[in-house]
Amino acid sequence: MQTLNKSSKEETSVVSRGPLFASSGIVDLIKRSYLVIFLGLAVVAGAIASPYFLTGRNIENIIVTGVVVSILAIGQFKVIVTRGIDLSVGSIAALGTVMVAVLLRQGLPIPIVIALTLAVCAAAGLINGIAVVYGGITPFIATFAMLSIARGVAYLIQVGTLIEVSNPTYLKLFTGSLLGIPNSVILVIVVMLVTAFIMKYTTFGRQLYAIGGNPEAARLSGLPVNRNLITTYVISGLFSGLAGLILAAQLQQGSSLLAKGYELNAIASAVSRRDVALRRDRQSDQRRYRRSPHRHHFQHHEPGRHPAGAPTDRAGIGHSHRRILYRRGRSQTA
Secondary structure (H helix, E strand, O other): OOHHHHHHHHHHHHHHHHHHHHHHHHHHHHHHHHHHHHHHHHHHHHHEEEEEEEEOOHHHHHHHHHHHHHHHHHHHHHHHHHOOOOHHHHHHHHHHHHHHHHHHOOOOOOOHHHHHHHHHHHHHHHHHHHHHOOOOOOOHHHHHHHHHHHHHHHHHHOOOOOOOOOOHHHHHHHHHHOOEHHHHHHHHHHHHHHHHHHHHHHHHHHHHHHHHOHHHHHHOOOOHHHHHHHHHHHHHHHHHHHHHHHHHHHHEEEEEOOOHHHHHHHHHHHHHHHHHHHHHHHHHHHHHHHOOOOOHOOOOOOOOOOOOOEEEEEOOEEEHHHHHHHHHHHHHHH
C-alpha cells in the first residue's frame, strides 16, 4: 500500500512538472545535436542558393574535399585531448605533397615514396613532441615555429616552382574508387574507426584522456606522460603526411603553397569532436550513477541539511545513512 501511494505521488509530481521536464529535455536535445542542426541549416541554405547543390556529383565533391581536413582533424584531436595544439599540420601536409612529387619524379616505387613521405612528416611531428616535452616550449609556440619551418623546407625542395604529379598508378590509388566509393573516403573511414577504437578501448587512449584531465596526477600515478605526449605529436605528423599524400593526388601537384589555413579547420573540427566526446562521457557517467543502488549514500548535501529533513552532521551525511554505512562496514569485516 505504501509503495502504491509513493508511486502515485511520484507520478503526480512528474505530471505536475511535465512542461518543465519537456522544455529541459528539448534544451538537452539541442545541446547534444547542435552540430547536426547547423549541418541541416547549411544544407538548406545551399539548396536555396543553387539548384545544383544537392546533386550527386556535388555531394561527392564535398565529401572528397573534406577528406584531407578530416584526417588532419583526427591527428589534431589526439593532441587537443592532451591539452596541446598543433598549428603545423597544414604545413607538414604541404611538405608531404612536395616529397611525393619529388620522389615520384625520381622514379622510385610507389610504396617507397609513401613510406619515405610518411617518415619525413612523422619526423616533423617528433621534433614538435621533443620541443614540447623536453624543451619546455609551449605547444602553440613550438608548432607555430614548425609551421614556418615545414613550408620553408618544402619551398627549398621544390626550388620555387610547383612539381606536377602525373604517375597514373599513384593517382588511381588515391583518387580511384572501390564499388563506387572513393578510395580516399574509405581510407578516412578506416582511420577514424581505428582511432575511435584506440581512444576508447586501449590503454594508450585512456592514458591520453588522463593526461588531458590532470597531467600532474597522471605523472604521479606512474603513467608515461612524456612518452605519450611525444607519440601523440608523431601521430599528428603521420596523419598530416597521409593528408599530404591524398592532397597531392587530388590536385596532381606538389607545392609549399598548398593546405594553407587547413590547421584552423582541423582545430575547429577536433574541438567540436572533443566537446561531443566529453559530453557523451559525462552523460554516460550520469547514467551509471543513476543506476547505482547506493547512489543516495554518496550524494553531497550542505552541512546541517538533508532533502528528507533528517538531521545531518558537519559532513552533510544523514544520521540514518551513517548508521546504515556503519552496519554494512561491520557486516563486511565480520
